[in-house]
Amino acid sequence: MPESKRIIIPRELLLIEIDRRCCFPDCKARVSIGLTKQEAKSYSGFTCVPCNRWNDDTLTEKDVSDWWDEIKQHQFFIN
Numbered sequence: 421m422p423e424s425k426r427i428i429i430p431r432e433l434l435l436i437e438i439d440r441r442c443c444f445p446d447c448k449a450r451v452s453i454g455l456t457k458q459e460a461k462s463y464s465g466f467t468c469v470p471c472n473r474w475n476d477d478t479l480t481e482k483d484v485s486d487w488w489d490e491i492k493q494h495q496f497f498i499n
Contacts, residue, residue, distance in 0.1 A: 438483050442468040443475050461491050
């Protein structure tokens, strides 16, 4: 039986996707955001595509459960 081939993707290149809603009452658009592990470490918000306004935001453990400890430690050193 031939050996199966595996695809290996470096973990830091994988994307996570989070869904958010614009905080502005006249918009409230749903926005999907894709982040790499490195981007997740410095995530502080997003620009809503439909209204083009900045929304302050933070990641929660639910958003990045696999990386939570690493991200929180990184943010501790920045602040």
